[in-house]
Amino acid sequence: MLRYVSNRLLTAFGLALFATLVVFLITSLVPGDPIIAMLGDLAASKPEIVAEYRAKWGLDLPLWKQYWIFLTRLFHGDLGMSISTQRPVLADIMQYAPATIELGTIAFVLSIVIGIPFGIVAAIKRDSWVDHCARFVSLIGVSSPVFWLAFIALTVFYGWLQIAPGPGRLDPIDFPPPTVTGSFLIDSLVAGDWETFKAALYHLVLPSLVLCAATLGLITRMTRASMLETLGQDYVRVARAKGLKERAVIVGHALPNALIPVITLAGLAYANLLTGTVMTETIFSWPGLGRYTFRSALSLDLPAIMGMTLIFAIVYLIINLLVDLSYALVDPRVLKR
């Protein structure tokens, strides 16, 4: 088991590195030079100055050497300096990661807490109005483009009805709580600041609902389908035949088995949520990693792009690994492959 895990971890890291190599090669084809964008117009027109700053950032070295430097820095835990923000990429990531994690986790929790019970009830009362409602709502969630949903949510609840707070993690005149974890909810509770906690919570409502829409739909459908399949199994009929109460049958026998594929799907969904927040963050002015990635890609900030590629790939691969491990827990034969 341990060998399996360590094998997978090594492979994961190797794959993530390879991903950075691919990104590096593609972006080296790009005609844009971030140094020219960084310098002012007059300075950029002077080749000596441009050459000097390119050398300062190591951009005048041959490609393989640049990548080698990236690797060596990486093994010292240094992701390089971001060209557009002028500070270490790691510092940028540490600043923006909590916002994304907070948003993604809340969205994930929402989709689980709403989706699973919804799916279970829909399966139990198949073809009832609850079932149709669940299918319909989940289809809406899966069919709506996030950026459109965000726009509609903002326009209706913030622009017209004015019951939702505006974009951003807090109101314009609120100040963030002292940083402990970076999550405003946790930090404001730690500081005992109830007002900021409420403000942060209000600001989380719309973006997390919008973000969770698609995942909610997916989980509801998966739960429902899985539950239906489980309920049709023989051992369930046996349990009923034994005279167990319906509730015991469902909770004790059907549910645990039905939830297995749901859990694996949920794991992947969490990974997707964490890595797919670009649209939501853009529209809600959420200072998170998605928006940072997008901005870095726009400004061809190579160190930042490589850093984010690495992080995303690792997050994705590790969550995949955890999901596969949960498979292995259920079915040990998987390990033999």
Add this chain to the structure above:
Amino acid sequence: MKQDQVISVSRRDLLRLLGSGGVASLAGWPAISALAQGRKDTLVIGIDTSDSTEFDPVRDLHYTPPMTVSACYDCLVTMTPGDYINLKPGLATSWARTPDGQGWRFTLRDNVKFASGNPMTAHDVKFSLDRVRYIQFQSSQYLTNVTSVNVVDDRTVDIMLKNPNEPLLTILAAPSFVVTDRKVVAEHGGDASPDSKQKDKGTEWLNQNSAGTGPYRLTQWVRNSQIQLVANPNYWGGKPAFQRIVIRHFEDGSAQLLSLRRGDIDAAFNLLPEQVTSLKSDSNVWIARHISLDFVYLALSHSPELNKALANKSARQAIGWAIDYDGIRDGLLGGSATRPANFIPVGSLGSSEDTTKEIGFRQDLDRAKKALAQAGLPDGFEFEVIYGNSMVAGTSYHVIAQKVQADLARVGIKMKLNPMPQVNVRTLYNGGKMQSVITYWNPPAVENALWGWATVQRVAKRLNWKPTETLVKLVDQASMEQDQKKQAELWRQYQIAMVDEANLLVLFQPIYQVGVRKSIKDFPLTAAGWQADLRGVRPA
């Protein structure tokens, strides 16, 4: 607005005013009860600060940080909003040529103290200017004519020049050339020796604090979140109007609009023209307007390898006659723009709206078609334009480009659109590898020579254009002409020549529109480079 004045300070309000942990940081300040005036003592501004990377004056300040820098520091000379031709005293009360005529001598103001309490002397001026020159970043390029800065005595400083007729004073009014507290900056790693480029470490501290003589001091900067300024009790110009200024970062105009309506912010900078129109019916808000000195222009390359048609002057002139400039101004910008004849903005010496009417392009489709015929291209031609996919002046390059495309199509000219990330645009334009480009120009300092030289030197190179000897001589002559009236006439001749060349077509010059709440009486905007003159903002 009575309710603004009497506010019992709840814990939340207090925390809002002071910021988290703010109580601790106020050790040494007068009693907290003095702050019970509440919201009225704080000016809250909403603006997109995403371009802010540094607040150290010697670094490249981009577009938004100058507003903060100009509130915290002073220059030797300055420009009052609306007058961009005559300089006003700043930290220097008078100036004249040095006795040998090779430079300028500045007499400094008496009794000026930095926020730290240190007195301002000529040594600080020397330190600040030397630091800019030796750190060799963007702003140092504008002081290449300076050979040395010499301290004569505590109240007098000389700036010696290579060519004493080249403009200097207008450049010194720009935010990059403020006077910093040399003791404090040196304490935190600042270096003004000729090795400053390698040795200077002061930027990190200066990004979170300021060391100047201005009415406010920088106390905190959280990237893409907020900038906090606090009143400077040692300010030489009197008591600052506010105890605290908070500049809040907003990504988009609609959030600023709603916050402005609700009174959460006092001023909103990035409103779209449609949003400004919707504010006209709001009785709590007024609109501050001011002509900027920035402009959006279309540059056309002369290189026949890139596009044979564009290399022909008549073809370029056809483009100039075909664009619907008024439509852009009224349709896309809600009327909130003006237009110079060429590369010198309206409001600067020698350029006004009348000048444009007299010598500039306007939409005239017949003349466009005639120009096409003259170029031997009666059926029109094709060319490609690049531009950045971003917002500008309340609209986007996308929209502007598509409008121009539609205008040109009416005379048979097909403009192909090639939007790309801003970085690519800058790189291609810098290397002169594009057929044409729509981009933005904002002045580093208000000095015609800078525009003039830029066009005949680096911009000409990018456009593969070799300007005539006469034109280059004209620019030099105009730059060094000391008599204002004669200078204006020379610049007019320069613009006539540029319009004829038709390679830089200015589409519009935006008029800033800022939404301000009626609780603020004065909100002076400026086009001299720092957008708003925060020291002049006064509550009602």
Add this chain to the structure above:
Amino acid sequence: MTESVAVSDAVQVAAAEYNIAPSSTKGQRWRRRYGLAAIGAAIIVIWMLVAVFAPWIAPYKPDLVDVTQRLLPPSSLHWLGTDALGRDVLSRLLYGARVSLFVSIIVVLLGAAFGIFVGGVAAYAGGWVEHGLMRFTDLVLCFPPIILAMAIAAALGIGTVNTMIAMLVVWWPKFARLARGLVLVQRHQEYVEAAHVIGYGPGRVLWKHIMPNALGPLIVLITLDVGHAIIVFAGLSFLGLGVVPPTPEWGAMVSEGRELVEQWWCATFAGLAIFTVVMGFNFLGDGIRDWLDPRARRR
């Protein structure tokens, strides 16, 4: 609660088990099960017709710029209003269908073809071939698609074709994974062994025997995925990649209208169009899945 309108014993038992009243007629059952799918198919057909006949149906040309008519609310002249350049929103919406449907169908079909090929070969060959191919699939899967799309756009320029390339690169892995799983299940069946014994080559076995059995879920995924591809392409256009302006495209229209809260029609209708098309594909895909599911047929 069990009323005995049973058609057969099985249904009676099922009804008893599930505590639900079974439907009365075959027609009603059919409508309940496949009604949504039929609606979905109808929606798709309508949009396809719109895409094909856009030039004839649209009241205005989609790139007719007239800044004096900008941002007009829906009226009898412009049913869905005008955008920031005075162009008719309805016409742009209709033409936008062409790009969205074309791009997503091509991307999904090509991606599926390549993915199924890779996955099928991997599962059939087994051993290190399978291992290598699956790791390659993992590599592509873990790639952040946004970065890839932006890198390709920055290197090659934006445009429909370049964006399709970017999408294709990241689209095929899910098909590879699914195909591998399905083929694996089939591979160990007896009929495959029998085919080997007879002497059929691996290609023929894979193509003529295994694939037809594995095809069901693949078709479901393809149908559902077209909707997903439409959303992704619109999203990329929303971010500024995607189509070259002034090509009308739904995601780009939402992006252009994003700031205009007071002029909601610019962004809303385009998003609604995306929503209905994607819903259509989802309904259809669900219906196909239900149809293929043997256990569901029991009822």
